[in-house]
Amino acid sequence: PFSSLRFLHSDKVFPFIGDLYKSGMIDVKDVFRYVKKLEQEDNEKCIESLCKLLTTAGKELETAVLQTEFESDWYSVWERILELSNKERGLPLRQRFLLMNLLDLMNGGWVPRLPPVAPKTYVEIVAENQTLHEKNEPAQKVEKAVTESVISNEPTVVATEQEILKFLKSGQDVYTHISNWEIENYKGRKTWFIYAMTRAVLRFCVVGNTLDNQRFAELIKLLQKYINSRQAEVACMYGVQYIIVAEKGNPKGLLEHVCEMLHQTHTVSYIAFLDWRENWSKSPVLEVQGKADAQITLATFFIKLFWESIRPSSRYKSIVKELNSFDLEHLVSMAKLPPEIGKRIKMEEEREQSELNRRERDDNFAFTLSSNAH
Numbered sequence: 494p495f496s497s498l499r500f501l502h503s504d505k506v507f508p509f510i511g512d513l514y515k516s517g518m519i520d521v522k523d524v525f526r527y528v529k530k531l532e533q534e535d536n537e538k539c540i541e542s543l544c545k546l547l548t549t550a551g552k553e554l555e556t557a558v559l560q561t562e563f564e565s566d567w568y569s570v571w572e573r574i575l576e577l578s579n580k581e582r583g584l585p586l587r588q589r590f591l592l593m594n595l596l597d598l599m600n601g602g603w604v605p606r607l608p609p610v611a612p613k614t615y616v617e618i619v620a621e622n623q624t625l626h627e628k629n630e631p632a633q634k635v636e637k638a639v640t641e642s643v644i645s646n647e648p649t650v651v652a653t654e655q656e657i658l659k660f661l662k663s664g665q666d667v668y669t670h671i672s673n674w675e676i677e678n679y680k681g682r683k684t685w686f687i688y689a690m691t692r693a694v695l696r697f698c699v700v701g702n703t704l705d706n707q708r709f710a711e712l713i714k715l716l717q718k719y720i721n722s723r724q725a726e727v728a729c730m731y732g733v734q735y736i737i738v739a740e741k742g743n744p745k746g747l748l749e750h751v752c753e754m755l756h757q758t759h760t761v762s763y764i765a766f767l768d769w770r771e772n773w774s775k776s777p778v779l780e781v782q783g784k785a786d787a788q789i790t791l792a793t794f795f796i797k798l799f800w801e802s803i804r805p806s807s808r809y810k811s812i813v814k815e816l817n818s819f820d821l822e823h824l825v826s827m828a829k830l831p832p833e834i835g836k837r838i839k840m841e842e843e844r845e846q847s848e849l850n851r852r853e854r855d856d857n858f859a860f861t862l863s864s865n866a867h
Contacts, residue, residue: 507542511549521557524550525566532570537588540577544591551595552603571599653678653689654696661697661712668715675719684728687719691732695751699736702744704751713758726765729755734769738783738790748790756798763798770795 507527514524524546531543547554558567577584578592598605613621660670671690679686694716698709720726733755737748755761770788 507546508549511546511554514550515553521554521561522563524554525558525563528554528570529566532573537585540584540588541591543574544595547595548598551599555599555603571596650685650689650692653686654693657690657693658696661693668718671715672718683719684724687716687725687728688732688735690716690719691729692736695733695736699741699747702741702747704747706754709751709754710758713754713760717758717760720760723762723765723768726761727769729761730765730769734783734787738787743783743786743790748787749794752791752794766795766798 510519510524510527513519514521528543528546531539531546534540555567558564574592574596576582578589578596580589582589584592656674657671660667660674663670675686694709694712698705698712716729720729730752733748733751737743737751741747752761752766756763756766770791
């Protein structure tokens, strides 16, 4: 009976009834009775069941019903479906779209807009993949050839490091030689060049476990010539991490000393240090061993940077300038900034507001005195 069927899942019951009718196992009058009862209901489940039933057997049912006394009822069913599909009825979008698809199917002669997707056999899947691979193979060969022609012309990090180290040891005009060699060999990937140059400079300046301060101070100017972005500064820090931590085993005091000189000479900014520490740039290609050891070693250094940054001074303008140049993807909101920067800006704003309030009080007091004098 219908009362027991209408509460069953429409995906299973009513498509099955439609298939039974198409197979000649159910009479047209019985199926049309289900259609009429479903059409008279307003609940979402019955509407969905009606759509499933007519989608499955609508073509055969229409041909049979129009030859019986239910012809007028058949047209009234579609008028009801059209009425239910109107927006004013307030049906959920799912049911409305099901009804609209059903109307499109009927108006299109029961020919679906998209062919039904049937399960594919293993042989069909293999043949389809083979055809797709043959189509994409020429494009992949061209792309690979272009990529290899670009990258193969640029030296590796190790080759770049060795070449720069050779220039440094030669004692000739280092700036000119490196500049000419870089222009000739590097068309892109500037961060790789900074990374390799930092490694070469540190190899040249670190003797044993000691940094040659004079030599390093001179070569910092060479680094500054090429470091012109925060990404380049972060690449420089990865070079420092590789030589001092990963390769030399993090000798005591060496990492802090190098970072201190890079910061004091404004080669690596506070933001770049934080970027390197927090890995905001997401640069796994530059990530090398020893990051955790380096962060532990530089804990005191970062605390020192923080306390220097929150001192009320003209350096407040420098941090604002750094923040303005900070990538927007990392600076969506204050909540995403490192805590120390947020505290620093808040303290500076409070200090400025306090200064404004003090000046306002002084002006009011002076005005009161002048008024009393008159």
